[in-house]
Amino acid sequence: MTSPIESPPGQPPRARGLTGALESREPHRRSFKEYKSFIRKHYDGFAGALTAVTGVLTGHEALAGRLIRLGGFDVRGCKHILDAGCGNGRYSRFLLRHADPDAVLTGFDLSPKMLQRARARLKSPRVSHVVADLTRLPYADGTFDAIVCGWVLEHLPDPLPGLRELSRVMAPGGKLLLLCTEDTLTGAMCSRLWHCRTYNRDDLRQKCAAVGLRWQRELWFSRFHRWLKLGGIIVELHKESASRSGFPA
Numbered sequence: 219m220t221s222p223i224e225s226p227p228g229q230p231p232r233a234r235g236l237t238g239a240l241e242s243r244e245p246h247r248r249s250f251k252e253y254k255s256f257i258r259k260h261y262d263g264f265a266g267a268l269t270a271v272t273g274v275l276t277g278h279e280a281l282a283g284r285l286i287r288l289g290g291f292d293v294r295g296c297k298h299i300l301d302a303g304c305g306n307g308r309y310s311r312f313l314l315r316h317a318d319p320d321a322v323l324t325g326f327d328l329s330p331k332m333l334q335r336a337r338a339r340l341k342s343p344r345v346s347h348v349v350a351d352l353t354r355l356p357y358a359d360g361t362f363d364a365i366v367c368g369w370v371l372e373h374l375p376d377p378l379p380g381l382r383e384l385s386r387v388m389a390p391g392g393k394l395l396l397l398c399t400e401d402t403l404t405g406a407m408c409s410r411l412w413h414c415r416t417y418n419r420d421d422l423r424q425k426c427a428a429v430g431l432r433w434q435r436e437l438w439f440s441r442f443h444r445w446l447k448l449g450g451i452i453v454e455l456h457k458e459s460a461s462r463s464g465f466p467a
């Protein structure tokens with residue numbers, strides 16, 4: 219992780235040196251509305267289709283399974299599970315495998331084409347999909363007891379509206395597995411490929427606390443990733459109870 223430098227008001231803290239110079243500025247170049255439309259087209263098109271291939275080549279398909287399991291992000295006992303920005307259903311697949319048989323899974327994504335790809339992959343009556351934007355979720359407060367949000371938050375110029383929505387739709391005591399591109403050299407290179415931003419770990423932790431999400435524990439894909447600080451920010455967060463956070467339940 220690189221220590222951040224001051225940015226102009228409204229801009230996220232920027233990493234120093236090569237990392238900062240490499241990071242994509244795409245999310246900050248235009249209005250959020252225009253950026254979202256650009257991202258929807260990006261994932262609807264060839265880049266979105268390519269995620270199935272890159273997932274296998276980079277090992278992410280298999281690595282996802284190392285997180286959603288016993289001893290990892292454990293969804294046993296959770297009855298309403300959300301895959302936020304589910305893409306082609308990479309995490310949904312493992313959530314279905316480990317969730318209780320009577321648990322239901324909901325997935326949403328900005329890209330209708332990614333949802334088609336997820337449906338084609340999962341073929342399960344236990345999953346429902348809807349097109350939605352992370353910053354305006356069509357769910358009532360406290361709907362989900364477990365949420366996975368993988369590599370989506372980096373597509374928001376400002377993480378707070380998305381984090382607020384995730385916290386709002388999570389039941390008190392619920393848990394969230396959040397995966398984000400980090401402000402490292404490899405993270406900055408990924409941000410170029412996927413036209414997204416990166417996050418500074420300490421800054422993100424503060425933002426999560428501000429919306430009542432407690433940074434429970436950091437996870438890594440493997441010891442190798444932990445040792446080399448690779449693979450991005452992967453964290454399990456718990457929603458504070460109303461009495462402790464001052465947030466409505």
Ligand SMILES: C[S@@+](CC[C@H](N)C(=O)[O-])C[C@H]1O[C@@H](n2cnc3c(N)ncnc32)[C@H](O)[C@@H]1O
Pocket residue numbers: 254257258261302303304305306307308309326327328329332350351352353367368369370373374412
């Ligand atoms: C890198 S992919 C990750 C997909 C999946 N979570 C995974 O880990 O395989 C990012 C996904 O986020 C979606 N996305 C980007 N911005 C979004 C937004 N504002 N609301 C909902 N989904 C969004 C994209 O359409 C894309 O499917």
